[in-house]
Each structure stands twice: as structure tokens, then as C-alpha cells.
Amino acid sequence: xxxxxxxxxxxSVPEGENLVLNCSFTDSAIYNLQWFRQDPGKGxxxxxxxxxxxxxxxxxxxxxxxxxxxxxxxxxxAASQPGDSATYLCxxxxxxxxxxxxxxxxxxxxx
Amino acid sequence: xxxxxxxxxxxxxPVGSPLSLECTVEGTxxxxxxxxxxxxxxxxxxxxYSVGIGQISSEVPQxxxxxxxxxxxxxxxxxxxxxxxxGFYLCAWRGYxxxxxxxxxxxxx
Numbered sequence: 001x002x003x004x005x006x007x008x009x010x011x012s013v014p015e016g017e018n019l020v021l022n023c024s025f026t027d028s029a030i031y032n033l034q035w036f037r038q039d040p041g042k043g044x045x046x047x048x049x050x051x052x053x054x055x056x057x058x059x060x061x062x063x064x065x066x067x068x069x070x071x072x073x074x075x076x077x078a079a080s081q082p083g084d085s086a087t088y089l090c091x092x093x094x095x096x097x098x099x100x101x102x103x104x105x106x107x108x109x110x111x
Numbered sequence: 112x113x114x115x116x117x118x119x120x121x122x123x124x125p126v127g128s129p130l131s132l133e134c135t136v137e138g139t140x141x142x143x144x145x146x147x148x149x150x151x152x153x154x155x156x157x158x159x160y161s162v163g164i165g166q167i168s169s170e171v172p173q174x175x176x177x178x179x180x181x182x183x184x185x186x187x188x189x190x191x192x193x194x195x196x197x198g199f200y201l202c203a204w205r206g207y208x209x210x211x212x213x214x215x216x217x218x219x220x
Contacts, residue, residue: 003156034208042213043117043201049208089155097143097168099209101155 002027002087006102013080014110021075021105023090028068031093035064035075038087038104047088048075080109113138117202117212124219130175130189132215134202137183142204144175144185146212149199161185192219 003026013019023033023041032051048057048064050073050080056065063076087104093102114137119170124130136142157170159177167177174193178186185202197219203213 032208036211041199044203044211046208046210046211091155093209095122096161097145097162097205099145099157101219 002092002098002100004090004092004100004102006088006090006105008105009103010106010108012108012110015080015082017080018076018078019080019107021077021088021107022093023073023075023102025071025073025092025100027094029069029094030068031095033064033066033073033092035062035073036089036096038089043091082109082111085109112218113203113204113206113210115204115212117215119215120213121216122218124192124215124217126194126219127191130187130192130196130215130217132187132200134185134187135183136204137158139183139206141182141203142206144179145203145209146185146187146206147201147203149201151198155201194219
């Protein structure tokens with residue numbers, strides 16, 4: 001069974017710093033990997049989706065990379081802002097209806 | 112564009128009472144629909160998914176059931192709630208990646 005791990009569990013950085021969130025998965029046979037953001041008490045907002053054949057995707061200040069063979073993905077956030085404070089979840093899709101989530105990284109950006 | 116609606120946003124129910132949470136999707140047809148639960152301090156757990164009207168797959172044996180009476184409607188139900196049913200329930204559909212609803216916070220007291 002696919003296991004997804006996110007490190008660190010929590011991260012606190014001053015505003016303006018660049019940061020990297022890590023996600024690792026045990027089975028490299030994936031369809032795609034998706035990064036989500038969750039604000040307290042809210043649903044999940046999709047940030048980026050990387051297909052298994054892709055190496056990276058970018059959206060604004062966010063860049064996600066995927067190394068399928070090593071079972072790793074990173075989410076890079078440039079010039080962090082207090083509004084980036086949230087929990088970030090990565091999820092890997094391994095089948096038509098199988099989406100496995102990590103337990104998330106709680107990010108706090110200090111003004 | 113596709114949107115997903117989920118209600119109610121919060122719910123406080125006594126133990127033993129029934130439950131009905133509703134999810135609807137707009138802007139797409141024959142979507143794959145999902146119910147997830149997020150318990151406090153834990154990850155997201157897939158409860159049910161549906162690939163079409165009347166087709167329900169259960170991932171975890173539990174006190175809950177799901178139904179899909181219409182193409183874009185997915186309902187999560189229980190006849191008698193338990194304390195352990197408390198949590199944050201999320202509906203999702205799969206298009207290009209997964210899109211989640213805003214969630215329902217259920218507290219069973």
C-alpha cells in the first residue's frame with residue numbers, strides 16, 4: 001500500500017524567505033501527484049498537479065517538482081508571505097480512484 | 112467551469128441521531144465522486160466513491176453509508192451517529208486532478 005510522508009510536520013519562517021516542503025512516497029507507480037493547501041476549518045484548495053511523465057509545474061510563486069523514480073516531490077514557495085500560512089498536503093494518485101494523502105506540513109509565515 | 116457544493120458547513124448532532132450530508136457538482140457530467148473524512152490530527156481517509164448513479168464503493172467498514180441518486184449528487188448518511196463519527200467531511204470529484212468541496216464539520220455530542 002502506498003505511504004506518503006511529509007517532512008517537516010511544521011515549519012515557521014519569517015516573511016520573505018524562500019522555503020521547500022518535502023513529500024515522499026513508497027510506490028513509484030503513480031498517475032500523478034497533487035499539492036493542496038488547507039486553511040484552518042476549510043476545504044482543500046488545489047495548488048499544482050504534476051503528471052507522472054512531468055518533472056515540474058509552476059504557478060506564480062509556487063514550483064513543484066517530481067522525481068518519480070526516487071519517490072520524492074518538493075513544493076518550493078518563493079518570497080513567502082503571511083497569507084501563505086496554512087497546511088500543505090501532498091497526495092499521490094495510484095489508480096482511477098486511489099488518492100493517498102500525506103499528513104501535511106503546517107506552515108507559519110511570520111510578518 | 113466546474114464547481115462543487117457541500118452543505119451544511121457545520122453540524123452538531125446527538126449520539127443516535129440520523130445524518131445526511133449532501134454534495135453536488137456543477138459543470139460536468141458523470142463525474143467520479145468521493146467522500147473523505149479528516150479526523151482531528153489525522154490524515155484524510157477515503158470513505159466512499161461512486162463512478163455513476165447508484166454505484167457506490169465502500170473503502171472502510173463503518174457506521175456510514177453513501178448514495179448517488181442523481182448524476183451530480185452524492186449523499187453521505189447514517190441511521191444512528193456514534194461519537195467516533197465526529198470529524199471533518201469532504202466531498203470531491205475527479206477531473207484533472209481532484210477538486211474538493213468546502214467541507215462539513217460534524218460534531219457528535
